[in-house]
Amino acid sequence: MSVVLPFEPKDPSIETLVRLVKGDMERVNAAILARTGSDVAMIPEVANHLISSGGKRLRPMLTLASASLCGYEGDGHITLAAAVEFMHTATLLHDDVVDESDMRRGKLAARKLWGNEASVLVGDFLLGQAFRMMVEVGSLTCLDILSSAACVIAEGEVMQLAAAKNTATTEANYLAIIRGKTAELFAAACEVSAVLAGRSAEEQAACRDYGMDLGIAFQLVDDALDYGGSADKLGKNLGDDFREGKITMPVLLAFHRGDAAEQDFWRKCLERGEADDSDxxxxIQLLRQRNAIADTVEKAHAYGAKAKAALGLFPDNAARAALAEAVDFCLARAH
Structure with missing residues (x-):
């Protein structure tokens, strides 16, 4: 089975990053295609359904751009970028099963076409391939960073599962969840490039901080979009978080700012699952009244500013400009 892997997003706000890593991304895409091959026909079918569905490849692009930022001249960043994308794809396959999602990137979720069992098992296959690629690079530190990230991501997902439908969740608890389930992979994707390049501990930490703060900003924008965006931007149905009883930043802000009647509404819909389309x-009306969507976006901008500040340790060059623009791209999705 041959699949064309799109990696040039149409949004002009990320074009600098795309141009910077274009040659390397072609090599990453070739590695992805090679590693999804299997004698078990269902594996490439399920994997390619999601891999070829138009994702922007942001995480592997961050690995490649960070390598450029750090002056890395080898080939290990190609392999690690492909491993990062496999880790991300595996989590999406697993998440859709856990969340019982119908759509992913504007298409039917793999679980709707092949079933939950196949989605989980193909996700496991991709994780296995990701770890094989990490080993091939020959850096125990990079292996430690990415394997630790896999554990932290799983912990974040379990934390989210425990917090689901619980309106007593605090903002601090929620930020811990999104650091784990979303931002950790951004952080690891950037950090490994600094390690490969043999940069100082301070520079490695700066790359990690950039990725972590960008990842938090990215997730907060996603939270806002679920109530204030469009299905086209989300790649899934508007209000899925609400229907699934997920406690996200806009809900936390609105709940704690609301009066007793409003809090009873949130408990009815999220804790007891007694919600319909009119709810x-x-x-959305309550979120707007309590300025919860706008304030979530404002928080995302604050983390975006921290991400840009982390780049200040590096020379002002094309890679730094591209990574700074990636922050603007993630934030611009909210508008």
């Missing part, structure tokens, strides 16, 4: 519209 979603009322939820």
């Amino acid at each position: 979603l519209q009322h939820a």
Whole structure:
């Protein structure tokens, strides 16, 4: 099975990053295609359904751009970027099963076409391939960073599962969840390039901080979009978080700012699962009244500013400009 892997996003706000890593991304895409091959026909079918569905490849692009930022001249960043994308794809396959999602990137989720069992097992296959690629690079430190990230991501997902439908969740608890389930992979994707390049501990930490703060900003924008965006931007149905009883930043802000009647509404819809489509519209109205969507976006901008500040340790060059623009791209999705 041959698949064309799109990696040039149409949004002009990320074009600098795309141009910077274009040659390397072609090599990453070739590695991805090679590693999804299997004698078990269902594995490439399920994997390619998601891999070829138009994702922007942001995480592997961050690995490549960070390598450029750090002056790395080898080939290990190609292999690690492909491993990062496999880790991300595996989590998406698993997440859709856990969340019982119908859509992913504007298409039917793999679980709707092949079933939950196949989605989980193909996700496991991709994780296995990711670890094989990490070993091939020959850096125990990079292996430690990415394997630790896999554990932290799983912990974040379990934390989110425990917090689901719990309106007593605090903002601090929620930030811990998104650091794990989303931002950790951004952080690791950037950090490994600094390690490969043999940069100082301070520079490695700066790359990690950039990725972590960018990842938090990215997730906060996603939270806002679920109530204030469009299905086209989300790649899934508007209000999925609400229907799934997920406690996200906009909900936390609105709940704690709301009066007793509003808090009872959130408990009814999220804790007891007694929500319908009209309740979603009322939820969006309450979020706007309590300025919860706008304030979530504002928090995302604050983390975006921290991400850009972390780049200040490096020379002002094309890679630094591209990584700074990636922050603007992630934030611009909220508008």
